[in-house]
Amino acid sequence: MNIxxxxxxxxxxxEYDENGEEIGANKxxxxxxxxxxxxxxxxxxxxxxxxxxxxxxxLNGILxxxxxxxxxxxxxxxxxxxxxxxxxIVGMVFQNPDNQLVATxxxxxxxxxxxxxxxPPNEIRKRVDVxxxxxxxxxxxxxxxxQLSGGQKQRVAIAGILAMRPECIVxxxxxxMLDPKGRAEVMATVKLLNSQGVTIVLITHYMDExxxxxxxxVMDSGLIIADGTPKEIFAQVDMLREHSLDVPQVTELMYxxxxxxxxxxxxxxxxxxxxxxxLKLPHKAKCGAPAEESTLENKKxxxxxxxxxxxxxxxxxxxxxxATAVDNxxxxxxxxxxxxxxxxxxxxxxxxxxxxxxxxxxxxxxxxIAGRNIWAKGSDxxxxxxxxxxxxxxxxxxxxxxxxYKDIAFGPKNMGLNEEEIDKRVHAAAEAMGIDRDLLKxxxxxLSGGQKRRAALAGVIxxxxxxxxxxxxxxxLDPKGRxxxxxxxxxxxxxxxxxxxLVSHSMEDIVKYAEKILVMNRGRLFCYEDTDTVFSRTRELxxxxxxxxxxxxxxHILAAEGMDIGKDIYTTERAKKRILEITNA
Amino acid sequence: MLNDITIGQFFPGNSVIHRMDSRFKIxxxxxxxxxLFTAQNFYGLGIACVFMIMVYSVSGISFRLIFKSIKPVLAxxxxxxxxxxxxxxxxxxxxxxxxxxxxxxxxVETSIFMVxxxxxxxxxxxxxxxxxxxxxxxxxxxxxxxxxxxVKFPVHELAMMMTIALRFIPTLIEELNKIMMxxxxxxxxxxxxxxxxxxxxxxxxLIPLFVSAFKRANELATAMECRCYKGGEGRTKLRVLRxxxxxxxxxxxxxxxxxxxxxxxxxxxx
Numbered sequence: 001m002n003i004x005x006x007x008x009x010x011x012x013x014x015e016y017d018e019n020g021e022e023i024g025a026n027k028x029x030x031x032x033x034x035x036x037x038x039x040x041x042x043x044x045x046x047x048x049x050x051x052x053x054x055x056x057x058x059l060n061g062i063l064x065x066x067x068x069x070x071x072x073x074x075x076x077x078x079x080x081x082x083x084x085x086x087x088x089i090v091g092m093v094f095q096n097p098d099n100q101l102v103a104t105x106x107x108x109x110x111x112x113x114x115x116x117x118x119x120p121p122n123e124i125r126k127r128v129d130v131x132x133x134x135x136x137x138x139x140x141x142x143x144x145x146x147q148l149s150g151g152q153k154q155r156v157a158i159a160g161i162l163a164m165r166p167e168c169i170v171x172x173x174x175x176x177m178l179d180p181k182g183r184a185e186v187m188a189t190v191k192l193l194n195s196q197g198v199t200i201v202l203i204t205h206y207m208d209e210x211x212x213x214x215x216x217x218v219m220d221s222g223l224i225i226a227d228g229t230p231k232e233i234f235a236q237v238d239m240l241r242e243h244s245l246d247v248p249q250v251t252e253l254m255y256x257x258x259x260x261x262x263x264x265x266x267x268x269x270x271x272x273x274x275x276x277x278x279l280k281l282p283h284k285a286k287c288g289a290p291a292e293e294s295t296l297e298n299k300k301x302x303x304x305x306x307x308x309x310x311x312x313x314x315x316x317x318x319x320x321x322x323a324t325a326v327d328n329x330x331x332x333x334x335x336x337x338x339x340x341x342x343x344x345x346x347x348x349x350x351x352x353x354x355x356x357x358x359x360x361x362x363x364x365x366x367x368x369i370a371g372r373n374i375w376a377k378g379s380d381x382x383x384x385x386x387x388x389x390x391x392x393x394x395x396x397x398x399x400x401x402x403x404x405y406k407d408i409a410f411g412p413k414n415m416g417l418n419e420e421e422i423d424k425r426v427h428a429a430a431e432a433m434g435i436d437r438d439l440l441k442x443x444x445x446x447l448s449g450g451q452k453r454r455a456a457l458a459g460v461i462x463x464x465x466x467x468x469x470x471x472x473x474x475x476x477l478d479p480k481g482r483x484x485x486x487x488x489x490x491x492x493x494x495x496x497x498x499x500x501x502l503v504s505h506s507m508e509d510i511v512k513y514a515e516k517i518l519v520m521n522r523g524r525l526f527c528y529e530d531t532d533t534v535f536s537r538t539r540e541l542x543x544x545x546x547x548x549x550x551x552x553x554x555x556h557i558l559a560a561e562g563m564d565i566g567k568d569i570y571t572t573e574r575a576k577k578r579i580l581e582i583t584n585a
Numbered sequence: 586m587l588n589d590i591t592i593g594q595f596f597p598g599n600s601v602i603h604r605m606d607s608r609f610k611i612x613x614x615x616x617x618x619x620x621l622f623t624a625q626n627f628y629g630l631g632i633a634c635v636f637m638i639m640v641y642s643v644s645g646i647s648f649r650l651i652f653k654s655i656k657p658v659l660a661x662x663x664x665x666x667x668x669x670x671x672x673x674x675x676x677x678x679x680x681x682x683x684x685x686x687x688x689x690x691x692x693v694e695t696s697i698f699m700v701x702x703x704x705x706x707x708x709x710x711x712x713x714x715x716x717x718x719x720x721x722x723x724x725x726x727x728x729x730x731x732x733x734x735x736v737k738f739p740v741h742e743l744a745m746m747m748t749i750a751l752r753f754i755p756t757l758i759e760e761l762n763k764i765m766m767x768x769x770x771x772x773x774x775x776x777x778x779x780x781x782x783x784x785x786x787x788x789x790x791l792i793p794l795f796v797s798a799f800k801r802a803n804e805l806a807t808a809m810e811c812r813c814y815k816g817g818e819g820r821t822k823l824r825v826l827r828x829x830x831x832x833x834x835x836x837x838x839x840x841x842x843x844x845x846x847x848x849x850x851x852x853x854x855x
Contacts, residue, residue: 062810084813092811099801100808104720104752111823113812118819125823146755160812359766382772390770397760398767400792410789414772445796459771 003089003168003199004036004059009068011054011222028054030222031068038167041191041200043210043230046219047244048449048478052203055219056170059201060090073167088117091161095173095476097153098145101160106148107132107141110159117164124163131162135189149345151182155189168199175206176476179345179505180547187212205478207234207246208550211269218243235267244480249508249550250274253572253579260580271554279561283583286564302335304368305499306356306388306467311365313351325351327523328365333467333501338493340514340531341503344545348523349503353469356501357390370466386415389465393472395456399444404435404455407444411463429462430455432492434484450481454488461492468492469501474509486513508549511535511570519546532568551575595718602644602716605835606828607725613839614713620843621702621709626853629846630698634705636842641708646715654711655704662703669696721824723747728826741817749805757798764793 011029014022028051036042046052057063058070061083070077077086094100103109107128114124132138135155145153154174161169171190175183187209194200202213210216216233218226220243226233234240237247237255247255254266254274262281268274313326326348333339343349354360355367358374358381367374374384389411392398401407408429412422430440433454439447444455457473473489474482490513493500501518504510510517517534519526521544527534534541538548538556548570555569565578597603602610617637624630641648655662675691682688714722727744734740768789769775775786 057807060811062807084815087811087813092808094804094808096801096804098756099804102752102805102809102812103748105718108720108823112809112814115820115822116813116815118821121821121823121825124821128823144755145752146759157808164812354766357770359769382774385770385772390767392763392767392770395767397764397793397797398771398789400789400796410768410773411771414774463772 001038002035003038003073004034004201005069005071005074006032006034006055006058007069007071008033009055009058009070010066011051011058011063012066028222029058029065032219032222032224034217034224036168036199036201039194039197039199041194041212041214042202043213043216044201044203044219045205045210045216045233045245047480050219050243051222052219053172054222056092056172056201056203059168059170060087060092062092084117088164089166090168090170091164091166093154093157093161093169093171093174095176097150097157097177100157101145101153104144105141106137106143106145106156109145109156110141110163113160113164127163127165128159131159132156134162134192135159149182150178151185154178154182154186158186158189158193162193166198168201169193170201170203172203173205174202175204175209181344181545183209205246207248211248218245230269231267234269237266244478246479249572250554253551253554253575256572256576257579260576262580262583271550271557274554275557275561278558278579279563281583283563285562287566287578287582302337303371304332305335305370306501307332307368308352308355308362309366309368311352311355311367312363313348313355313360314363317363324523326355329520329523329525330365331518331525331528333499335466335499336497338490338500338513338515339502340510340517341501341520342505342507342510342517342546343520343526344505346522347520349520350471351523352520353390353471353501353503356467356469357388358384359390382414386411386463387465388467388469389460389463390469391457391460391471391473393475395460395473396444396449396452398456398459399452402443403441404430404444404447405440407455408440408459408462411459415463425462425464426458429458432461432496433458433488450477450484453477453481453485457485457489465498467499467501469503471503472505473502474504474506482509489513505547507547507570511549519544531570535570536567538567596646596650596715597718598645598716600643600645600716601831601835602640602712604829604831606826606832607717607721608729608826609828609832609836610713610717611722611725611729613835614709616839616843617709618706620846621706623843623850624702624846625850627698628853629849630701630705632842632845632849634701636839637705637709637712641712644712644716646712650711650715651708654707658703658707662700665703666696666700669699719751720748721826723751724822724824724826741820745817753798753801756801757794760797761790761794764790 009029009032010027012025012027015024015026017023032055044052054063058065059072059077061077064078072086072089075082075086101109102112110128110131111124114127129138132141135158137152137155137159140148140152145156148156175186178186190200190202191212202209204210211230211234213230216228216230217224218233225243226236226239234247234251237252240247248269250268250271251266254264254268257264258266264277268277309330311326311329312324315321315323315325329352341349341353351360355362361375369384369388372379374381399407401410405426408426409422412425435451435454435458439451444452447455453473461468470489474485477485486509489500492498502510502514511531514531516528516530518528519534519541526544527537535552538552541548551572552570555565555575558565563582565575565582569575569578620633624633670688670692671686673689673692673695675689677690679687679689723744727740730740765775773786773789
């Protein structure tokens with residue numbers, strides 16, 4: 001029995017000019033066919049703008065098709081008379097956890113849908129309690145939403161849908177704005193609901209989530225271009241790359257190994273499957289001493305550009321809420337380095353980087369930028385901010401000017417530079433971030449998500465800071481947007497020699513670019529070492545709750561079962577090299 | 586910082602006052618205010634004040650909080666006091682007469698009377714918000730105003746707007762902080778310069794805040810639609826407002842006190 005039947009669905013956005021005249025139409029969906037059987041867990045992949053969110057909004061009658069039909073349990077989803085029945089059958093959860101909670105108390109929010117439907121109060125109470133228990137948020141029922149973490153808010157949003165007892169839940173990138181812990185919570189909830197018979201449609205950019213589904217469909221330019229089990233889909237590495245999508249690291253590894261002539265299957269998704277396949281190959285027990293990476297370590301360290309000495313920061317001193325966010329951290333960052341900063345939410349990493357820019361004043365201890373104590377008497381804190389540029393998470397929120405040009409010029413203007421110099425810097429920064437000249441005249445609010453992010457970054461780069469601190473610069477972007485932002489930053493680092501601090505939850509992103517890694521845990525400096533050394537301690541990293549790359553987990557399994565390719569495996573390139581070596585291919 | 590703003594200032598508890606039906610609380614609070622203004626002499630005012638002190642001590646709310654609620658209106662209180670002190674003229678000889686400033690005994694009297702009246706007005710109002718959560722307060726207002734639906738007054742919409750505002754104020758304050766930090770990091774000078782340059786410096790903060798607020802509103806509207814929101818008609822409530830014997834007793838007591846104030850007025854008028 002199919003719960004969802006989409007036939008030849010087309011949808012057009014009409015575009016209007018300032019006078020309300022129609023100037024064209026934009027086809028977001030161009031003939032989508034999709035049937036989903038009851039109880040299935042379906043993952044939908046595709047880069048931003050491929051039409052997947054538009055498709056989702058047709059499934060419960062939020063949008064109505066230009067042509068084609070959507071049937072839910074055989075009922076037309078576009079029919080106005082039955083639209084509230086449809087919305088009870090198909091519930092939707094969105095990306096931003098804040099923007100879907102209506103009430104100021106958790107249980108009132110979960111009750112919202114039932115109140116709208118006119119369910120009697122005692123029945124509402126029962127169903128709210130059941131829904132909250134199911135997502136494991138019952139003990140938070142009297143909290144207000146702003147006291148909750150992102151993952152908790154998202155689970156409340158799911159409970160709000162569950163209270164309607166839907167047969168299907170559509171989740172539109174529910175984990176894009178969450179930290180790894182929140183993502184895991186939400187995914188566990190989704191899996192639990194699926195096991196209880198709820199049909200799941202999960203739109204996501206994370207491949208590790210998609211591999212947990214029963215079925216994966218890939219969308220591009222308003223069409224479904226691939227449909228199959230996760231194994232079938234992810235084995236098509238070329239196709240996925242062509243549509244700017246990721247593949248799991250182990251799949252990528254197998255694909256590369258096969259290209260190099262090893263006889264391995266490509267359709268592996270988990271590190272366990274991958275290890276089993278690799279262990280079948282004839283191999284030595286251990287790799288020879290790695291020779292290729294030692295050049296890095298011999299490089300003499302440059303003088304420190306940023307330094308903290310016994311830095312401690314306490315919130316709300318003197319109130320019952322007093323808490324230590326950063327506890328006695330002494331760290332020295334050498335000029336010209338690319339440093340990855342990692343730690344889970346609440347580890348103090350954000351507080352630490354805000355000190356390096358003079359936005360926060362230490363409770364005790366000192367901060368030195370370019371050898372200068374920034375809180376010494378007579379020190380001008382604004383000049384410190386020009387020396388160490390800080391880009392916040394979701395930095396597109398800082399855009400405000402009429403044109404992209406003016407927005408990028410905001411920082412340099414505050415520095416008091418002359419027109420000519422400002423012009424030069426704006427163009428240099430725009431080029432560094434890959435923003436075309438004709439985009440500079442446009443309003444920043446007309447840009448795409450990835451472009452906005454890069455424009456915001458350019459606004460800080462235009463100040464030409466000695467240190468560039470980036471807090472999750474790729475958060476919430478699709479794989480293509482993420483790669484383009486991070487690649488541009490890495491390129492800029494190479495040719496400008498600017499010291500970079502990249503804060504991220506994603507170990508995969510950090511190891512790709514960083515020479516050294518700074519790990520924060522519970523307000524303390526856990527370690528600050530070069531990447532290889534940090535990875536010799538992966539067990540400890542896992543213990544403090546940090547996710548390590550899939551490829552590192554693979555190397556642990558291999559080592560434990562007699563195929564030691566080394567502890568310093570964190571990229572697929574290196575793993576490939578070592579495996580080719582150990583199998584004598 | 587801005588995080589310190591607490592809207593509603595609700596202090597959860599389980600006192601008699603907390604347990605009362607919020608609709609009764611609002612109505613009785615209004616009666617109390619009327620009572621304060623009905624009282625025409627110190628005896629009447631005294632009765633109302635003693636009544637409020639009694640109610641306040643029963644609520645279990647710390648008396649120190651009174652100062653917190655008075656602080657924002659302190660300037661008004663002082664202004665009222667001075668105005669009455671300087672400009673109310675009595676028939677007797679002035680207490681102080683410097684030629685420039687003349688103060689009569691009646692001025693002192695009126696001044697004290699007015700200050701006490703304003704003080705107890707604020708204490709009474711804040712007791713309502715201290716003991717009632719904003720959401721319950723909203724429900725009560727919706728319920729009390731519901732007769733106005735007959736004249737097409739958008740009661741439900743108003744209550745919904747209040748709920749959403751309460752929900753998003755902390756979120757927007759957090760966002761405001763974030764935007765301020767981001768613009769400061771770009772060298773924006775927010776707290777220096779004269780009034781005009783400060784006002785101009787707000788532009789880089791307010792525009793992103795508005796843009797984001799509109800985006801949030803848009804997404805929230807879709808999320809509400811997905812949860813079958815179709816306006817106030819046919820809606821039920823998780824929490825039903827119910828009145829109990831307690832509310833009847835409280836009403837009886839308040840009306841008795843009101844009666845005493847009126848009798849007092851009549852007696853002294855004769």
